Amino acid sequence: MAVYTEVTDEALRAFLADYALGALLAYRGIAEGVENSNYALRTERGDFILTLYEKRVDPTELPYFLGLMEHLARRGLPCPTPVAGRDGRALRELCGRPAAICTFLEGVWPRRVRPDHLAPLGDALARLHLAGQDFAVTRPNALGPAGWPPLLEGCRAGGDAVMPGLIAELDRQLAAILAAWPAPGVLPVGQIHADLFPDNVFFLPDAQERPRVSGLIDFYFACTDLLAYDVAVCLNAWCFESDGSFNVTKGRALIGAYAAVRPLSAAERAALPVLCRGAAIRFLLTRLYDWTHTPAGALVTRKDPLEYLKKLRFFALAETPEAIGA
Amino acid sequence: MAVYTEVTDEALRAFLADYALGALLAYRGIAEGVENSNYALRTERGDFILTLYEKRVDPTELPYFLGLMEHLARRGLPCPTPVAGRDGRALRELCGRPAAICTFLEGVWPRRVRPDHLAPLGDALARLHLAGQDFAVTRPNALGPAGWPPLLEGCRAGGDAVMPGLIAELDRQLAAILAAWPAPGVLPVGQIHADLFPDNVFFLPDAQERPRVSGLIDFYFACTDLLAYDVAVCLNAWCFESDGSFNVTKGRALIGAYAAVRPLSAAERAALPVLCRGAAIRFLLTRLYDWTHTPAGALVTRKDPLEYLKKLRFFALAETPEAIGA
Numbered sequence: 001m002a003v004y005t006e007v008t009d010e011a012l013r014a015f016l017a018d019y020a021l022g023a024l025l026a027y028r029g030i031a032e033g034v035e036n037s038n039y040a041l042r043t044e045r046g047d048f049i050l051t052l053y054e055k056r057v058d059p060t061e062l063p064y065f066l067g068l069m070e071h072l073a074r075r076g077l078p079c080p081t082p083v084a085g086r087d088g089r090a091l092r093e094l095c096g097r098p099a100a101i102c103t104f105l106e107g108v109w110p111r112r113v114r115p116d117h118l119a120p121l122g123d124a125l126a127r128l129h130l131a132g133q134d135f136a137v138t139r140p141n142a143l144g145p146a147g148w149p150p151l152l153e154g155c156r157a158g159g160d161a162v163m164p165g166l167i168a169e170l171d172r173q174l175a176a177i178l179a180a181w182p183a184p185g186v187l188p189v190g191q192i193h194a195d196l197f198p199d200n201v202f203f204l205p206d207a208q209e210r211p212r213v214s215g216l217i218d219f220y221f222a223c224t225d226l227l228a229y230d231v232a233v234c235l236n237a238w239c240f241e242s243d244g245s246f247n248v249t250k251g252r253a254l255i256g257a258y259a260a261v262r263p264l265s266a267a268e269r270a271a272l273p274v275l276c277r278g279a280a281i282r283f284l285l286t287r288l289y290d291w292t293h294t295p296a297g298a299l300v301t302r303k304d305p306l307e308y309l310k311k312l313r314f315f316a317l318a319e320t321p322e323a324i325g326a
Numbered sequence: 327m328a329v330y331t332e333v334t335d336e337a338l339r340a341f342l343a344d345y346a347l348g349a350l351l352a353y354r355g356i357a358e359g360v361e362n363s364n365y366a367l368r369t370e371r372g373d374f375i376l377t378l379y380e381k382r383v384d385p386t387e388l389p390y391f392l393g394l395m396e397h398l399a400r401r402g403l404p405c406p407t408p409v410a411g412r413d414g415r416a417l418r419e420l421c422g423r424p425a426a427i428c429t430f431l432e433g434v435w436p437r438r439v440r441p442d443h444l445a446p447l448g449d450a451l452a453r454l455h456l457a458g459q460d461f462a463v464t465r466p467n468a469l470g471p472a473g474w475p476p477l478l479e480g481c482r483a484g485g486d487a488v489m490p491g492l493i494a495e496l497d498r499q500l501a502a503i504l505a506a507w508p509a510p511g512v513l514p515v516g517q518i519h520a521d522l523f524p525d526n527v528f529f530l531p532d533a534q535e536r537p538r539v540s541g542l543i544d545f546y547f548a549c550t551d552l553l554a555y556d557v558a559v560c561l562n563a564w565c566f567e568s569d570g571s572f573n574v575t576k577g578r579a580l581i582g583a584y585a586a587v588r589p590l591s592a593a594e595r596a597a598l599p600v601l602c603r604g605a606a607i608r609f610l611l612t613r614l615y616d617w618t619h620t621p622a623g624a625l626v627t628r629k630d631p632l633e634y635l636k637k638l639r640f641f642a643l644a645e646t647p648e649a650i651g652a
Contacts, residue, residue, distance in 0.1 A: 025530065030357060030366075032355055040366060
């Protein structure tokens with residue numbers, strides 16, 4: 001739940017004076033988004049999203065995120081377009097925080113994922129990867145394989161209180177994942193979203209009532225990493241049912257639609273199971289870290305790390321690409 | 327902070343099929359509002375607010391609230407208008423909860439109250455009272471004088487932990503307030519908002535950049551009670567500075583603009599100080615009750631009850647109407 005920074009109307013009007021957006025007509029805090037403060041903003045020029053970047057975002061990385069969004073939007077990807085002020089800059093400051101205004105995207109994110117969401121998702125993800133190919137700036141994946149051992153160290157003291165034996169299991173799993181991880185140069189690298197969960201993908205029905213992607217949002221984990229790792233994140237985030245079972249029909253639809261736009265190499269298909277284990281341990285570790293480091297009374301919704309332990313165990317047993325739909 | 331009920335897109339689309347609002351284009355949870363879940367909703371017919379009524383609202387009282395809003399809106403007051411479904415009913419059900427769609431109002435609520443907000447506020451409050459005169463349904467004020475002694479009883483066990491001696495002081499203050507409270511029939515009664523805090527009043531600047539009221543929202547404490555009590559609530563909620571001092575210029579502007587639309591009788595002016603003490607103890611007691619009954623880890627922002635102890639003490643010393651701007 002967001003809106004950490006309360007923006008006064010005077011401060012917002014002064015901020016808007018640096019844009020050519022006309023007068024302020026309305027703004028409301030948005031309850032979605034975890035890391036930043038988001039406001040739905042209406043001016044005489046239309047609807048926008050105002051984001052204030054809170055302390056978990058490194059301000060020096062914001063030009064990469066905003067530059068990537070602008071680049072992708074210019075190539076036709078439906079993602080928020082940063083709006084520049086009169087001086088041409090999109091990244092500005094409000095209430096002592098970095099802030100930016102982006103375009104508003106219509107659509108609804110699926111609270112319950114249906115099989116027919118997966119093909120449009122795969123299609124959009126592949127288009128994101130293609131559109132990012134000529135974006136020259138790079139950003140290492142801070143939450144990639146090199147980041148997992150220190151994260152696990154940070155969880156060592158408190159982890160077994162969440163589940164007895166958890167840390168020993170994660171030690172074993174992480175060692176196996178790192179040993180099997182693709183060597184540099186083997187798989188194609190590019191700009192990836194790295195956090196494409198259902199609440200970051202908006203859909204609208206087309207004339208035949210089939211869902212189509214109307215927006216991809218929240219690029220604040222985007223980085224330069226293995227393209228197939230983004231597919232693995234989506235297999236984790238979109239293809240499990242609420243009872244913990246993996247829906248291979250969803251996996252096939254995702255991968256098939258992705259590959260129809262950007263063919264996966266044999267090496268990428270073969271690597272998908274270990275990439276899925278990596279994505280599972282990445283979300284497990286960050287959730288576990290937050291779980292064990294968040295004070296009990298904090299006004300933050302903690303996400304269950306053990307959901308991802310189940311996913312990790314599933315992918316550790318499903319060693320063939322076919323078992324996950326590839 | 328709101329959005330307690332997560333509405334799936336399927337459930338929302340099915341719900342919208344009972345309205346003539348066209349297809350769903352977007353919806354986002356709104357971070358404002360304390361009691362209910364609110365969504366900003368966009369359909370082919372425009373923008374709306376969807377409210378799901380959570381457990382603190384008594385469903386049998388919703389027809390009064392929605393009926394009053396519709397009545398006031400029809401008389402030109404800028405307040406949310408309930409939107410009826412195809413069968414003519416505005417109060418419906420979604421995700422097992424009572425739910426209603428209302429029109430969206432433009433405007434911005436003042437995070438920092440300036441003196442020039444008070445005259446438009448007083449004007450709008452008086453118009454609300456006049457527009458409500460021919461609304462025949464009544465609702466007793468559950469948080470009026472009869473409700474304060476049981477509320478204080480509910481705080482007795484935990485109150486002194488908030489501040490030593492607090493309960494004894496509240497016993498004395500409440501007895502004095504109830505002894506001085508206007509007898510039935512002395513002051514005019516009507517439909518009052520009863521919770522007209524700054525976050526429930528939207529403003530937009532007019533052509534001369536002066537604030538004008540563009541919306542009054544959140545009628546879920548509305549009831550049938552002394553009209554001047556609504557003025558007393560606003561004197562509490564709008565006229566104190568952040569250092570705890572009372573700004574008599576704001577008080578005069580509020581009362582003056584109110585009386586220009588609906589003249590206050592001599593009896594109402596004379597009663598304002600005790601009505602202000604009553605309003606102060608009402609918000610003090612509900613905040614104290616929440617403070618002492620909310621588990622430490624609950625995901626709810628508790629409001630400081632002692633802010634209203636300072637206001638209560640101020641009004642208890644300021645016994646003349648002139649001292650508060652009347």
